[in-house]
Amino acid sequence: xxxxxxxxxxxxxxxxxxxxxxxxxxxxxxxxxxxxxxxxxxxxxxxxxxxxxxxxxxxxxxxxxxxxxxxxxxxxxxxxxxxxxxxxxxxxxxxxxxxxxxxxxxxxxxxxxxxxxxxxxxxxxxxxxxxxxxxxxxxxxxxxxxxxxxxxxxxxxxxxxxxxxxxxxxxxxxxxxxxxxxxxxxxxxxxxxxxxxxxxxxxxxxxxxxxx
Numbered sequence: 766x767x768x769x770x771x772x773x774x775x776x777x778x779x780x781x782x783x784x785x786x787x788x789x790x791x792x793x794x795x796x797x798x799x800x801x802x803x804x805x806x807x808x809x810x811x812x813x814x815x816x817x818x819x820x821x822x823x824x825x826x827x828x829x830x831x832x833x834x835x836x837x838x839x840x841x842x843x844x845x846x847x848x849x850x851x852x853x854x855x856x857x858x859x860x861x862x863x864x865x866x867x868x869x870x871x872x873x874x875x876x877x878x879x880x881x882x883x884x885x886x887x888x889x890x891x892x893x894x895x896x897x898x899x900x901x902x903x904x905x906x907x908x909x910x911x912x913x914x915x916x917x918x919x920x921x922x923x924x925x926x927x928x929x930x931x932x933x934x935x936x937x938x939x940x941x942x943x944x945x946x947x948x949x950x951x952x953x954x955x956x957x958x959x960x961x962x963x964x965x966x967x968x969x970x971x972x973x974x975x976x977x
Contacts (some may be wrong), residue, residue, distance in 0.1 A: 766924070766944040770958040771801035771895050774923035778802065778893075778943055779809035782921050785941050786810075788889050789919070793817045795894040795906055796876060797962035798952075800970040802923060803893035810891075814971070815883040817892065818873050819906045820865040822858055824851035831898070833858065834905035835869060837882055839912070842905040844932075876967055886914040891941075893921045895959075896952030900929030907936040924955045 768774040782789070792812045794803035800816070807814035822833035822841060832851050833843035841862055843855055890910055894903055903920060910918055920933060921941040926949035930940055944955065953959035 766946075766955065768923055768956050770956060771798065772805060774895065774943075774956070775802035775805035775893075776809075778921055778923050778941065779806040781943065782806050782891060782919070782941050783809050785939060786889060786891055786917070786919050789891045791815065791883065791885065791888050791890045793883060793885075793890060793892050793906075793910065795819055795892070795902065796872070796967045797964075798895035799893045800967055801962070802895050804970050806891065806893055806921065812891075816876055816967075816971075817883070817906045817909065818869055818876065819902045819909075820869045820872075821902045822861050822865055825853055825857065825861065827851065831901040833862075834902040835862070835865060836902075836905040836909040837869075837873070839905060839909040842901065842908055844899060844901050844904075847899060847901070872964075875964055876971070884913075885910055887916050889917045889919075890915040891919045891921050895923065896955065897922050897925035897929035897933070898949070898952055900925070900933050903929075904933060904936060907933065911936065924952065925949070 789810050792807040792814050794800040796816050819836035821831040824830045824832045832847040833841050835841050917938045919939045920937045924944045927945045
């Protein structure tokens with residue numbers, strides 16, 4: 766299943782989310798890529814839209830291969846299988862963790878300013894990203910949200926690897942997706958337009974939405 770771009774994927778996914786969680790009151794996106802997907806979902810549900818800032822921890826020498834992730838002020842979450850595959854350890858990731866923690870703080874200041882993190886306690890929350898490869902970034906975000914006591918927590922993505930779907934299922938009250946191809950390979954493979962987004966793109970999407 767190919768998507769023209771993230772917006773189209775969000776519009777298609779919105780109908781599936783509405784059927785699964787019509788009472789959702791808060792849509793949280795993983796910026797940058799998750800926001801264009803999340804906006805049509807928030808529109809369809811009439812829900813508030815906000816962000817959860819997370820950063821992947823890439824393997825030394827192979828930064829695109831996620832072995833862990835951090836979200837907001839939460840602790841790192843590591844994928845032990847990926848650590849072993851990359852022949853690295855949590856201790857050896859200390860330098861990468863410090864650098865990504867600094868970038869995460871920069872993005873929080875850039876995207877949210879003085880606004881506090883979105884309150885999720887007792888709310889029905891849908892976390893949205895543009896796809897799941899290893900799923901490690903969404904894993905950290907889900908752990909952070911779950912630790913704040915939502916009434917119900919769903920994960921919504923247009924496309925995901927079967928492995929990531931199965932990994933994250935225990936962390937959610939349900940995963941809503943449109944496609945989980947066995948030959949997944951990479952998120953961008955399933956989009957005709959998967960251009961890199963900027964901080965300005967985040968600002969553009971967030972303008973005009975009621976935040977949490």
